[in-house]
Amino acid sequence: MTSLTPDRKLTVLDAPSNLGLRPPAPGTFPGCYKAPWALRSAGLVERIGATDGGVLVPPRYVATWKAGDGVRNGQAIAAYARKLSDRITGIRESGGFPVVLGGDCSILLGPALALRKAGRYGLAYVDAHADFRHPGNSPHVGSAAGEDLALVTGRGHDYLVDIDGLRPYVRDEDVIVLGVRDDEDLRDIAESGLAFLPGTDLSLDAAAKVLVRDELDGFWIHVDADVLDPSVLPAVDSPTPGGLDAAQLTELLRGLLGLPGAAGLEVTILDPDLDEDGSQAALLADVIVAALT
Numbered sequence: 001m002t003s004l005t006p007d008r009k010l011t012v013l014d015a016p017s018n019l020g021l022r023p024p025a026p027g028t029f030p031g032c033y034k035a036p037w038a039l040r041s042a043g044l045v046e047r048i049g050a051t052d053g054g055v056l057v058p059p060r061y062v063a064t065w066k067a068g069d070g071v072r073n074g075q076a077i078a079a080y081a082r083k084l085s086d087r088i089t090g091i092r093e094s095g096g097f098p099v100v101l102g103g104d105c106s107i108l109l110g111p112a113l114a115l116r117k118a119g120r121y122g123l124a125y126v127d128a129h130a131d132f133r134h135p136g137n138s139p140h141v142g143s144a145a146g147e148d149l150a151l152v153t154g155r156g157h158d159y160l161v162d163i164d165g166l167r168p169y170v171r172d173e174d175v176i177v178l179g180v181r182d183d184e185d186l187r188d189i190a191e192s193g194l195a196f197l198p199g200t201d202l203s204l205d206a207a208a209k210v211l212v213r214d215e216l217d218g219f220w221i222h223v224d225a226d227v228l229d230p231s232v233l234p235a236v237d238s239p240t241p242g243g244l245d246a247a248q249l250t251e252l253l254r255g256l257l258g259l260p261g262a263a264g265l266e267v268t269i270l271d272p273d274l275d276e277d278g279s280q281a282a283l284l285a286d287v288i289v290a291a292l293t
Contacts (some may be wrong), residue, residue, distance in 0.1 A: 011096035013053035020106025020145035031273030042285035084110025102268035122219035130185035218261035235274035253291035
């Protein structure tokens, strides 16, 4: 495993999918698909000296759903995951370090699938929520952004969890969840056997014990903007009190990126529709820039 070095070629890829979220209100669409544009407007690509990896346009969002329909936009999410996997594989094969700008949390399926094809990789899941709903603990799961961690660990509908027969994309013992603080999520994750550190109780040593092991070829970093406290960044679909401040998140990401084996980073769930003056996108961009540089 290799660690991130200053001469590593950062490559920014936009994954502006909102397929994994429910509509925030009747007749509206989740605004997180605009997040890559907002982060770019804050100068992110230029400030980290990244190569522009372009954009992967998602399939059409369909808002209608009812219990019994399976996962909202599920087949479209699976198709998008395949294409995103291919794009990430291409970036990595060219020597790039992928920095993926989402979009909602369901984009995690793309890098998880790409890395599963390449070997055995871990996952640092930095999020206020465990996103661990699945048929084993819920009567139904409507939106993939609330089950993406369950999906990548093999829990859910086969067309999402077993693409190309590669289930699970990440093994339970190769995951650590950082920043989770919703009570229901804490219960589900505690009963799962996955490693986790709740709230602001963060330890890089604990993360390293999971992510830096001889069995692993490296690890991916997922960052949901809602890991920040709502007093810092409220422009997310499910703000939850008790989160990190900007300095804490910067320190955590810088530490994770400095561990041997860091293979890429994704940032999700910022909703520019809730950030009219762009200040929250600017703050999140500042965190990413500070962590990467």
